[in-house]
Amino acid sequence: MNSLVGAFSVLAIASVLALSGRWLGISTDSCRVTNPQSAPFLGGSTPDTHAWSRFHIRYYAVALLFVAFEMEMMFMYPWAVVFVEEGIKALVEMGMFLAILSLGILYAWKEGAFRWQ
Amino acid sequence: MAVSLLSRLAASTTVPVFAVTGGGGCPLVSSLRTDPRARLVASPRHAAVLVIAGTLPPRLVGPVQSIHDQMPHPRFTALAGTQEDPTNWGKAVVADSSDPIQSVVDGFRALVAGRHASEPDWLPDSPPAEWRGVGPFGQGGEGMMGGKPFGRPMAEMAPDRDGLMLDALNVGVGPFHPALPPGLELRLELHGDVVADVGLQPNPYLELGKPAEKSYALFEQAQREAVPIARVETLRAAHLLGTIASAVEVAGLESLGRRLRTRAADPSGGDQRGLSRLRRALIAGVRWSARGVVRLPAEELQGSGLGPTARASGVEEDARLDDAGYLRLGFAPITRSSGDCLDRLLQMLDEAEQALELASKAGTGSTSGNVVEGVHGVPGSGSSPALLSLIEEHVPGLEWSDAVSFIASLGVDLQDIALAERRVVE
Numbered sequence: 001m002n003s004l005v006g007a008f009s010v011l012a013i014a015s016v017l018a019l020s021g022r023w024l025g026i027s028t029d030s031c032r033v034t035n036p037q038s039a040p041f042l043g044g045s046t047p048d049t050h051a052w053s054r055f056h057i058r059y060y061a062v063a064l065l066f067v068a069f070e071m072e073m074m075f076m077y078p079w080a081v082v083f084v085e086e087g088i089k090a091l092v093e094m095g096m097f098l099a100i101l102s103l104g105i106l107y108a109w110k111e112g113a114f115r116w117q
Numbered sequence: 118m119a120v121s122l123l124s125r126l127a128a129s130t131t132v133p134v135f136a137v138t139g140g141g142g143c144p145l146v147s148s149l150r151t152d153p154r155a156r157l158v159a160s161p162r163h164a165a166v167l168v169i170a171g172t173l174p175p176r177l178v179g180p181v182q183s184i185h186d187q188m189p190h191p192r193f194t195a196l197a198g199t200q201e202d203p204t205n206w207g208k209a210v211v212a213d214s215s216d217p218i219q220s221v222v223d224g225f226r227a228l229v230a231g232r233h234a235s236e237p238d239w240l241p242d243s244p245p246a247e248w249r250g251v252g253p254f255g256q257g258g259e260g261m262m263g264g265k266p267f268g269r270p271m272a273e274m275a276p277d278r279d280g281l282m283l284d285a286l287n288v289g290v291g292p293f294h295p296a297l298p299p300g301l302e303l304r305l306e307l308h309g310d311v312v313a314d315v316g317l318q319p320n321p322y323l324e325l326g327k328p329a330e331k332s333y334a335l336f337e338q339a340q341r342e343a344v345p346i347a348r349v350e351t352l353r354a355a356h357l358l359g360t361i362a363s364a365v366e367v368a369g370l371e372s373l374g375r376r377l378r379t380r381a382a383d384p385s386g387g388d389q390r391g392l393s394r395l396r397r398a399l400i401a402g403v404r405w406s407a408r409g410v411v412r413l414p415a416e417e418l419q420g421s422g423l424g425p426t427a428r429a430s431g432v433e434e435d436a437r438l439d440d441a442g443y444l445r446l447g448f449a450p451i452t453r454s455s456g457d458c459l460d461r462l463l464q465m466l467d468e469a470e471q472a473l474e475l476a477s478k479a480g481t482g483s484t485s486g487n488v489v490e491g492v493h494g495v496p497g498s499g500s501s502p503a504l505l506s507l508i509e510e511h512v513p514g515l516e517w518s519d520a521v522s523f524i525a526s527l528g529v530d531l532q533d534i535a536l537a538e539r540r541v542v543e
Contacts, residue, residue: 034242036186041160043294044137044180045302046245050265053272053284055309 061113068104128226131156135164135188137181138299140325140532142171145197145217146299147359150366151378154222159295161187165228166221167194169209172201174324177300180292182239191228191235195221208236245269277308285313292321296367296521300531303512312520315512317505322535339489346442346479349489350472354384356492357425357469361399361462364525370402384473392470399462403522407458411511411523415456421503424493426527429464430456436490446478458526465528493528502538504529 039046075097083090108114132155136146149155149168158164161184173181185194194209197217203209212220227233265271272284291302302318335352338344358381366374377395380387418427420434427434428450435450437443451467453460493501504527512520 034186034238035244036183036238036240036242037162037189039183039187041162041184041187042288043291043297043302044177044184045289045291045294046183047269048287048289048304049272050269051286052266053286055283055286055307056277056281057309 058111061108061111064104064108065113068101068108072098072101124230128229132166132222132225133158133164134166134168134221135161135184136168136170137173137177137184137293139169139171139173139177139199140322141198142169143299143530143532145170147378149218150362150371151375151382152218155218161185162189164188165192166225167192168212168217168221169194169196169201169206170198172199172325174321176319176321176324177292184293185236186238186240193224193228193233193236195224197221207239208234275306275308275313277313278311283308289318292318297524298363298529298531301524301529303508307517310517312512312515312517315509315520317509320505320531320535320538322532323538325535336489336491339484339486341486343442343483343486344489346446346482346484347476349484350476350479351384353492354469354472354476355381357465357472358384360492360528360530361465361469364462364522364528365399365402367521367525368403368406373398373402384469385476389470392466392473396463396466399466400459403462404459406518407462407522407526409455410458410519411515411526413456413507413511418456421501423501423503424490425464425468426461426493426504426507428468429453429460436488439488440485442479442482442484443475445482446475448475458522461526493530493533502534505534 040051075094079090079094131153134149134155134157136142136149136157138146145168146157149157149170161167165188167181167185167188169181185192194206195212195217196203196206196209197212197220198214203211210220210224212218224233228235272286274282275285277283277285286307287305288307289302289304291297292300297303300321302321304316304318305312306314335344335349339349358377362374362377362381365377373395376398380391380395413426413430415427415431418430418432421427421432422434424435429452431452431454433450433452437448438450451464451471453464453467493504507527508524508529511523515523
């Protein structure tokens with residue numbers, strides 16, 4: 001019984017504190033966002049269309065670079081272990097592999113993926 | 118006690134100011150950038166004081182009201198160097214003409230201390246249209262595409278550069294956007310961050326009845342009579358340094374901008390090493406964002422009269438070549454070759470340096486009194502209207518950051534363009 005009273009007391013005190021905090025916030029609110037403040041700042045202009053629009057974020061350039069460099073590393077570690085045993089054959093295979101990946105890197109470069117902005 | 122201490126601490130800070138430039142307001146805005154008492158901020162959300170510098174053309178009143186209402190409370194407005202009737206601007210304070218920045222500081226302290234009430238909104242606190250509550254997201258139409266939420270239609274689909282059909286965002290930017298010259302208002306069609314199309318709104322400063330800016334008066338005078346070359350070239354150096362300062366401030370290099378403006382205020386005051394240090398800082402600061410951006414071909418600029426912009430692309434045109442006074446000093450135009458944004462800024466720095474050299478060599482020598490090269494090319498003028506057509510021609514297809522760098526590198530000043538256009542009409 002005592003524990004039930006204690007639980008209700010805690011609930012009542014918490015409710016009073018929460019509600020009084022909420023009331024204090026509403027009654028002293030000087031930061032209500034007005035309609036002009038909720039509009040984006042465009043230097044005095046307003047947008048002609050709603051901001052809810054879909055555009056191409058162009059993740060593919062980043063994804064292409066990730067795959068190119070990641071695959072290089074994935075293949076180079078085991079290749080380095082067997083390189084001495086396999087000799088020139090391993091070198092040629094790695095050359096072909098890097099040449100193919102380089103095409104992807106060159107394409108990403110052309111698309112501006114390396115531009116510093 | 119604690120509140121009083123907090124108020125005193127808040128009042129002792131530099132004043133966050135958002136400035137809008139009306140006719141004749143450029144010098145004050147420039148001094149706000151270098152004055153340690155104030156801090157120009159890039160958005161009204163970070164400002165406590167709106168400074169209206171100069172007289173506003175009627176078309177700019179609406180945008181200024183909108184900017185004012187976007188400032189958080191507490192806030193106040195200061196009118197400086199204006200012919201405006203203060204009663205049209207609510208409880209705006211008229212700044213003391215002898216030291217307007219001190220008036221701004223005093224007003225800010227009174228505001229923080231509670232002696233000056235925060236200004237109410239100037240525009241109605243209501244959306245452009247009511248929320249209609251129709252459709253799955255309450256946007257007022259069917260699916261994602263219909264309706265006009267709060268009076269703004271949903272974006273229309275258009276082909277983007279990858280051949281996909283995606284939404285085109287139509288927005289107006291300006292006339293007081295910190296990344297653009299004051300007064301310039303662009304209507305943009307954006308595909309993500311790529312500008313698909315751009316349109317320029319009419320120059321608002323043309324609405325001002327009489328010339329608002331007298332800073333080029335000496336160049337005007339040089340069209341009619343002989344004036345000392347030293348004075349013309351010192352003024353040229355100051356204007357070119359100020360233009361570079363505006364461009365680097367757009368790139369976020371405010372400290373470098375302050376150094377350039379300090380030198381522009383007294384171009385002959387420093388030595389050659391000071392300019393070399395500025396050159397190194399300029400190259401280090403903007404080479405990544407400006408190199409290779411919008412190379413203007415020389416053939417496009419032949420005969421355009423665009424001064425440093427044309428010479429940065431290798432066009433050897435300069436009205437000073439026709440002036441006997443300059444030829445006696447051994448004047449030869451400086452040119453560059455690539456014509457990109459970095460070259461245009463370095464060209465202006467080279468020409469500022471050359472102007473100071475000419476000023477020191479000229480002694481009491483004067484111009485011939487026929488024509489003199491303006492700061493941005495057109496004889497006797499600041500900026501040329503032809504700069505605006507370059508924007509319309511070259512901005513489509515650029516990413517927004519490159520578009521901003523390009524416009525900044527042109528040194529567009531709409532107040533000077535208004536003066537030049539008015540002169541043509543007269």
